[in-house]
Amino acid sequence: MAQPLPPDFPLDGFIQIAQSYDICGQPGKMVVPVSRYLQARPGDWRVWIMLASVYQKLQKTEQALGCLRRAQENGRAQAMQAAHQIPGLQPLVEQLAQQSRSAAGLGWPGLPK
Numbered sequence: 001m002a003q004p005l006p007p008d009f010p011l012d013g014f015i016q017i018a019q020s021y022d023i024c025g026q027p028g029k030m031v032v033p034v035s036r037y038l039q040a041r042p043g044d045w046r047v048w049i050m051l052a053s054v055y056q057k058l059q060k061t062e063q064a065l066g067c068l069r070r071a072q073e074n075g076r077a078q079a080m081q082a083a084h085q086i087p088g089l090q091p092l093v094e095q096l097a098q099q100s101r102s103a104a105g106l107g108w109p110g111l112p113k
Contacts, residue, residue: 011037028058
């Protein structure tokens with residue numbers, strides 16, 4: 001298990017590390033720094049979307065869906081609209097919207113029905 005972060009640790013450093021791996025074409029190495037960031041800030045729906053995108057690139061659909069669900073819990077429709085703007089996540093967002101409509105008869109505003 002990861003060590004607890006000191007209160008003054010620069011969390012944005014984890015995101016910068018992850019973005020560097022993305023630029024270098026190594027999405028698999030993004031998981032650890034993004035996960036460490038989310039340990040400290042689990043309510044940051046934008047970073048849950050980032051992690052969903054990483055898992056999608058790694059063809060780990062179930063993990064990507066789980067991350068999108070966490071983004072939805074924290075950011076609601078705004079998070080799903082933002083995720084829908086990422087081409088690789090569009091099918092997964094639409095899948096979650098369909099599941100939501102099936103379960104509750106509802107969808108998210110601004111997304112295809």
